[in-house]
Amino acid sequence: MNFDKDLDARGLNCPLPILRAKKALAEMTSGQVLRITATDPGSVKDFAAFAKQTGNELLSTTENNKEFEYFIKHK
Amino acid sequence: MSADGGVCWLDGLKKDYHEIFVEEWSPYLGAVLMILIILGLMVSGMFWGIYGGLKLWGDYINNMIGIGPLLGTPQQLETLLMHRMSLMNMTLVLGSFCAALLSRQFLISRPPKLEYVWATLGGCLMGLGATMAGGCTSGAFFTPVLHSSPNGWVMCIGLMAGAVIGLKALLWTLENIEWGMQAPPTLNVSPSLLSAYPWLGLGVIIAVLYWATDWYTSDNERHAARGVVVLAGFAMGFIMHRSRLCFARCFREPFMTAEGHMTKAIILGLAIGVPIASLLIEKKLIDAYLGIPPTFWVGSLLGGLIFGVGMIFAGGCASGSLWRMGEGHIKLWVAAFFFAVSASVSNALLKKAGLFVSEIMIDETVSTKLGIQAYYPVMLGNWGWALLAGGAALLIWYILVSYNECTEKFTVL
Numbered sequence: 454m455n456f457d458k459d460l461d462a463r464g465l466n467c468p469l470p471i472l473r474a475k476k477a478l479a480e481m482t483s484g485q486v487l488r489i490t491a492t493d494p495g496s497v498k499d500f501a502a503f504a505k506q507t508g509n510e511l512l513s514t515t516e517n518n519k520e521f522e523y524f525i526k527h528k
Numbered sequence: 529m530s531a532d533g534g535v536c537w538l539d540g541l542k543k544d545y546h547e548i549f550v551e552e553w554s555p556y557l558g559a560v561l562m563i564l565i566i567l568g569l570m571v572s573g574m575f576w577g578i579y580g581g582l583k584l585w586g587d588y589i590n591n592m593i594g595i596g597p598l599l600g601t602p603q604q605l606e607t608l609l610m611h612r613m614s615l616m617n618m619t620l621v622l623g624s625f626c627a628a629l630l631s632r633q634f635l636i637s638r639p640p641k642l643e644y645v646w647a648t649l650g651g652c653l654m655g656l657g658a659t660m661a662g663g664c665t666s667g668a669f670f671t672p673v674l675h676s677s678p679n680g681w682v683m684c685i686g687l688m689a690g691a692v693i694g695l696k697a698l699l700w701t702l703e704n705i706e707w708g709m710q711a712p713p714t715l716n717v718s719p720s721l722l723s724a725y726p727w728l729g730l731g732v733i734i735a736v737l738y739w740a741t742d743w744y745t746s747d748n749e750r751h752a753a754r755g756v757v758v759l760a761g762f763a764m765g766f767i768m769h770r771s772r773l774c775f776a777r778c779f780r781e782p783f784m785t786a787e788g789h790m791t792k793a794i795i796l797g798l799a800i801g802v803p804i805a806s807l808l809i810e811k812k813l814i815d816a817y818l819g820i821p822p823t824f825w826v827g828s829l830l831g832g833l834i835f836g837v838g839m840i841f842a843g844g845c846a847s848g849s850l851w852r853m854g855e856g857h858i859k860l861w862v863a864a865f866f867f868a869v870s871a872s873v874s875n876a877l878l879k880k881a882g883l884f885v886s887e888i889m890i891d892e893t894v895s896t897k898l899g900i901q902a903y904y905p906v907m908l909g910n911w912g913w914a915l916l917a918g919g920a921a922l923l924i925w926y927i928l929v930s931y932n933e934c935t936e937k938f939t940v941l
Contacts, residue, residue, distance in 0.1 A: 464637055465639060466859060492635065502789075520714055
């Protein structure tokens, strides 16, 4: 999937992946896509809740080799 | 049995395994199970706390590095496995480790360098805050609320304020600190090891069951009394990992994304627990004052505030740090280490400052410079008003969280 910005949130626990994603999205424009890589299993629910709350669309969630990858589209 | 029947049975087993041991549980389920364990402890005359065990670990560390005598730490300490809270903390980590193996989520996770700073700072603040409040979120918030004491509610207010300050501080640093943000590569787990995880987890369960049974049926009275603690801690860790139960989240999330699942789960647990706990106390199965520190209200409020900031920095409170240690997060190992050291040091310093000088009041409760052992049934005269006060606080909390979920009025992001 194409993306405009990449955020490395590996090794981070809540709340940091969310806080950093929030900051990254604030620097992006409508329609752009942010890719986030994280390792905390808790981030799955966090990003779902974050997307729901902020109105940014969570395009996909995948897990590969203990790394979670999220694509979020700026609203 | 036909071949198809065999395959179907195996598929069913895999599906069930996945649902129970891999899929995340609802925090509501987690909170209800947690309260059952705590009520079980109360029936055995015990209460749930974590701070005391961490402080003991800190005493050991401080004695080891030689500052113990300076602090006045006793050289003869209770052994790690005989101290009930220390034992329960250790089996809590084991329970979470086991659950993480069964779900194949166990991973030795190394954070970016900056996180070690947060872990150190967070751990130190939590150690100090817990010393002032007479415990962590478990021992000075959750347990006192269960024991119908306003101490827990005062700490709750401190924790919320601390969570807001902690979040604001983290946000500020995101804007202003560039150092140490790069994560080291994720450690690779070979597929063969990963597929062995569930079997290792099963091994841990069998070993812990053997341990608990062996102690429970032992002729040694001290062991026999602690068999139940082994099981309770293990179950607690297991449940907390499966439902990702987290007090830090309960206090932080309403101010962050406004999502209130974890908070409402804790409220539900308390709503079930408080009336049953009051029955156990009334039946004299446990002394209510055992779980109420003499910290109402100064210690509870200030301690809660400091602890709240610390748990946001560390990414977990005491119990949250312990179960994440079991999942393999190095950051929380560091946080717990400094929590322990700070608890031991803070305790010694506050003692030297005379804050713990205790007086026995007319009603035989204890009072210190940090506050008193406040207990609703005594303050308000009877159980009716006590339960009403506790229930009203839970209801107000629930309403605020639900209101915030719709309006996001309290978020600070």
